[in-house]
Amino acid sequence: MTAASGRPAEPEVIWTRPHRSGRGPRPAHSRESIAAEAVRIADADGIDAVSMRRVAAGVGAGTMSLYNYVPRKEDLYELMVDAVSGEYDLSAAPTGDWRADMLALARQTRDLMRRHPWLPRLLTPVHGFSPNALRYLEHCLECLAPLDAPDGDKLELVAAVNGTVATFVGSEQALAERARALPWSEAAEQRVRAAYLGSRLATGAYPRLAAALAGAGAAIPAHDDVFDRVVLRLLGGWG
Structure with a gap:
């Protein structure tokens, strides 16, 4: 009616x-x-x-x-x-390595959210069962077929991966917006902040943080490497 x-x-x-x-x-x-x-x-x-x-x-x-x-x-x-x-490329059959397949899908999701920065705001269960969303979920479950877990848990894993990707991309967007708003270069901003942080660590009040940052600062990984590692750590907790 x-x-x-x-x-x-x-x-x-x-x-x-x-x-x-x-x-x-x-x-x-x-x-x-x-x-x-x-x-x-x-x-x-x-x-x-x-x-x-x-x-x-x-x-x-x-x-x-x-x-x-x-x-x-x-x-x-x-x-x-x-x-x-509908922009997902789901033409490739699952490889049998469910972690690798889910990482590949997570990379596609990241690219999708970068092209359409508004997308994370609309990703709710309400919009999760449209024709193309159903096609995506079916493909995810095909990729997760080797994982010995209940199907409900597999759907939770898909949601967790997408939530992680949305958080990662949201952080990228926030940093980019902040950089555009700065009245000076991002490099100059980082130098000032690094000097301040160094002065705080030099007090000896944060020994564990100082050690962690010293180890991390030895080789700053590429952003894509960080993304892959975060997703794989999430997937590593399953199966």
Whole structure:
């Protein structure tokens, strides 16, 4: 049942709603084009810039007519998550090394979140069962087939990996934003902070921290190496 505005009179899942009714003229727009426009706006200006009005203008539709395709803004978000989830390359069959396969997927997830910085904000269980998300989860479970664990635990592992990736990418984004806001170079900022930290460690009040940082500072690993190590340590706690 649908209200006069085109919005559903009761909850429904966007994927059960037909693209078009069996009667009437062919729709002027598609979910794919609407989702693509919303993704374009979010990529350029952030998720807060995505509105039904702006998306409608982008696809050449009236704001109210857009509700005939997407009843709620929550549905629009779900279409966006599904659209970018379709960017996963799941063509390769699992290798049998589930840790290596999950690391490869984690790298893809990191790249996906870097391309679409707004994505972590929309990653909730509500949006976790769209067509492309289901395809991704099925592939994850295929990769995890060699792991001797209940299927529910495997789903928890997938969620834990994605949460770790989101945290990692979020930290990258925060650092990048901070660097852009600095009135001087990042290198100059780091020199000042390193000097301050060195003065605190020199007091002898933090012997364990001083030892840890001395060992870590001997060879600063590449950022990608840190990412791989973090994910593999997470996976190492399983199986």
